[in-house]
Amino acid sequence: MEDTAGKRLVGDTSRGGSVMSFYLPKGAVRPPRVARGEGIHLYDERGTRYLDATSGAVVSNLGHCNPRVVAAMAEQAHRVTFAYPRFFESEQNVSLADKLTELAGEGFDRAFFVSGGSEANEAALKLARQYALACGQSTRWKVISREPSYHGSTMGTMAITGDSFTESIYGPMFRSMPKVPAPLIYRLPPGATAEQHVAACADALEQRIVEEGPDTVLAFILEPVGGLSTGALVSPPSYYRRVREICNRYGVLLIHDEIMCGAGRTGAFLCSHHWEGSRPDIVTLAKGLAAGYTPFGAVLAPNRIVETIGAHGGFVHGHTYFSNPFSCAVAEAVIDEVVEQGLVERAARIGPYLDRRLCDLQRASRLVGDVRGKGLLMAIELVADKETRRQLPSTMNAPARLTNYGLAHGIALYNRRANRGQFGDIQLIAPPLIITEPEIDDLVERLGRALLDFERDLEREGMLD
Numbered sequence: 001m002e003d004t005a006g007k008r009l010v011g012d013t014s015r016g017g018s019v020m021s022f023y024l025p026k027g028a029v030r031p032p033r034v035a036r037g038e039g040i041h042l043y044d045e046r047g048t049r050y051l052d053a054t055s056g057a058v059v060s061n062l063g064h065c066n067p068r069v070v071a072a073m074a075e076q077a078h079r080v081t082f083a084y085p086r087f088f089e090s091e092q093n094v095s096l097a098d099k100l101t102e103l104a105g106e107g108f109d110r111a112f113f114v115s116g117g118s119e120a121n122e123a124a125l126k127l128a129r130q131y132a133l134a135c136g137q138s139t140r141w142k143v144i145s146r147e148p149s150y151h152g153s154t155m156g157t158m159a160i161t162g163d164s165f166t167e168s169i170y171g172p173m174f175r176s177m178p179k180v181p182a183p184l185i186y187r188l189p190p191g192a193t194a195e196q197h198v199a200a201c202a203d204a205l206e207q208r209i210v211e212e213g214p215d216t217v218l219a220f221i222l223e224p225v226g227g228l229s230t231g232a233l234v235s236p237p238s239y240y241r242r243v244r245e246i247c248n249r250y251g252v253l254l255i256h257d258e259i260m261c262g263a264g265r266t267g268a269f270l271c272s273h274h275w276e277g278s279r280p281d282i283v284t285l286a287k288g289l290a291a292g293y294t295p296f297g298a299v300l301a302p303n304r305i306v307e308t309i310g311a312h313g314g315f316v317h318g319h320t321y322f323s324n325p326f327s328c329a330v331a332e333a334v335i336d337e338v339v340e341q342g343l344v345e346r347a348a349r350i351g352p353y354l355d356r357r358l359c360d361l362q363r364a365s366r367l368v369g370d371v372r373g374k375g376l377l378m379a380i381e382l383v384a385d386k387e388t389r390r391q392l393p394s395t396m397n398a399p400a401r402l403t404n405y406g407l408a409h410g411i412a413l414y415n416r417r418a419n420r421g422q423f424g425d426i427q428l429i430a431p432p433l434i435i436t437e438p439e440i441d442d443l444v445e446r447l448g449r450a451l452l453d454f455e456r457d458l459e460r461e462g463m464l465d
Helices: 017-021 067-079 091-104 117-134 155-159 164-173 194-212 237-250 303-310 325-340 343-364 398-408 437-460
Strands: 034-038 041-044 049-052 110-114 142-147 179-181 217-222 253-258 282-285 297-301 368-374 377-382 425-429
Touching (some): 067 325, 091 297, 091 325, 110 325, 117 253, 117 282, 117 303, 179 194, 217 237, 237 253, 343 368, 343 437, 377 398, 398 425
Parallel strands (some): 142 179, 217 253
Antiparallel strands (some): 034 041, 041 049, 110 297, 368 377
8 A cells, every 4th residue: 555644644734725734724735636437436646445434424325426416417417507497497396306305204294405504594493483472472582402523514503513624713793592501421521320310411401491591592402313513422311312302391392413424324314213212393404415526405394394484485594596496306316225224224234333342442452442433324433541431632532633634544534623622633534325234344344444554643742652
């Protein structure tokens, strides 16, 4: 394997100038330039192959260059790519909505399509607010969320994101919403058991609603299986049921942010399907919903919400590209592939194998402190000391360093550091849903070699005991 860290990432700053400089700090190493993708692999312009261990940003559920989806893209491009939905209804919009609401099941009767996850969550917040107004509850406007959490990069979604670093930059530009603790159980409060801590986090939601004034609280939003902010956190069923009961008691809408964990990745089409008595009022989807073949997201809601708003003048919201026929046709082709290949069931079946292999890696590596997740949304947490669970220095940005070691061993990893590592250094492992067991073995072997390189360098730097 060619040393991509040495020959491809370091010192090559002459290519492509202005676009990259928006998100790379001055002097940062440059990533390899992608040339093509096929299945679970990506290839750079020199022909080096990388196993896509995180589906990009947990997007490419079908892998790359799926023939059926590519054909659907070409076919729709020859028919019509854009028609503004306030002037034209499209067959593609209606057909996709029918299929998506059927997969989502009872209580999700309507779909509103947007261009991504931030837009979906933004739309969900506005839908909830308009519903409150239509019901004569104009005092309800506060949206409670968890800390840590991530719900998007618009001003509205940053207000409900539990990330102190992001808020330190943009906070003066929006009104931050109330937060309650997420039930993180890898590092527990002193003297608390996991069960006690999870129950306390649910209690904190009720306490916060009471403190804020129940008649001012509009909604509570959470990722039912966590993304990067909580590292694929999965809570016991009692937590989800208790949250639902609390929201019912105070007339608060429950929103499930399934941007990352939905559309089949955890082994159910919606995460709420895993736990009886946990169904939300509104669900948001994106990422794997169109699997990276087009920018896409969706809001799912029941008739009682949508029809109430419709009777009061309709939804006062929209974006230029919402519900465009091209993206709807592409997303429908993705859903057809997911259903016909049985990829939701496959994620449920093969997810435990990925879990076991990552646990093997945990036992072998000094750096892997925890393995958690559900289906094909898994994560490892990097630590300096497994026994004490001591974190690596926050200034190191351990996930970003691991990404560079991974590239050197032909594995592509996605990292986005929440709260600058305050709640742990997380590396998601979320390969395309088409991955096979031998390919999982290859993934874990390459990841293991990257971790070993990282460990050796940390030893030389005196960072490990």
